Amino acid sequence: MNPTALQKQFPWARLHSLDYPVRLDALGAVLEEIHATHSHVRDEAHGEQGGQLIGDSDDMQQVRRLVEQVAPSMATVLIHGESGTGKEVVAHQIHELSARKGPFVAVNCGAIPEHLLESELFGHERGAFTGAVAARRGRFELANGGTFFLDEIGDMPAVMQVKLLRVLEERCIERVGGTKTIPVDVRVVAATHRDLGERIEQGKFREDLYYRLSVFPIEISPLRSRPDDVEPLANEFIRRLQSDATIGLELTPEAMQVLEEYSWPGNVRELANLIERLVVIRPNGVVAAKDLPWPLVERADAGSGLPEVLAASIAATGGDSGVTLPAEGIDLKAYLSKIERQMIDEALSESDGVVQHAAELLGIGRTTLVEKIRRYKIKH
């Protein structure tokens, strides 16, 4: 049966055809297309969230609401968030919740050398340049009928920004070395960790492209500002990893508290990597706070505000805390937490529950105190 007849009989099918015996260059081009349209599958295998928006913090609930609002439309979406916050997961969720039947295709604009990016996005005709031994469809064509995710758009070279703007306005492309205009039905979702306003001021990003992309902006906050999401995310990563070969990894409440207090410069990706590491180290065990990697524990301490409280206490007693180390030793972290909680209780009592006043008494910021009140579940 010839391919045209087959396509007519099975209109939904994403058919390719190759001569047999196969030419390696033609096979390579088809395999490249297959890999490109399955990029989200690769991301899932590398430990990202894999298509789900996890977490019940106010910020994540807001992101979920925005995704549900925008998904059914054709609006171009611009996602902003630090590296590792899950921008591609959000983009993929927009695609999943839309009615678009075509594939989800992703490209990282910052990862492809400038001289290859045009061919990658728009494809090329045979003979367009040295090495173009066969015609190849670009990512825009591959995403036809679906969603095209342009990651790290802030790193796109200026010359490509002009070409992208034209595609967004005219909804058609031209392959490199080609003369034919090819219409594309593509919903574009872009993302960046950069401050595009700043890039515009620096002359590194086109203002007209920015406005064309940011029809519907979505901001993903860093993990450190939504500690409530750490536990559900950690549990989800454990669940996924355990479905393969291991069972029984468990984090103690103290370990979970350390994770919640940590600043997560690598965001959700860093958390996923940590859990993977813990599963390797302790595939069937309980992970206590002391089992966590030292930089994590050290930085969590630095970010917890404990030194400020302790310093205030020590200063108030003339440099001597009045505490001596028992011969049998102590659990320092638990001990300091106990002191911290007691100080907060006293400060709140002293200030008749006025958080701002209590924060001043403790020498810490109001936001920090609110976070600690939440963590210790203090009623005031």
Next chain:
Amino acid sequence: MSSSESVILVVNNGDSAALNLKDLIEFMDTPHVQIAAPEEWQSKLGERRLQALFVGPDMSDEELDKLLSDIGKLDPNVPIVMMNQGEAT
């Protein structure tokens, strides 16, 4: 192999062309290629995710019809690569 692993399936009515295709696909740095006869591809796929289907050159029209209908029910988004004797698009 875990259920989350994806695989490229080469279905053909004859081992020679299927093995040749599997070798070539693996040569192009694409691991996890499984060959299967038309009547056994579902059991060979198991719980794994189908990344792409290569249809060998020795399939009858009836076998092709049934294979594509079944793939459509499993996942209509799976890329399908047809092998043609001397014809290409």
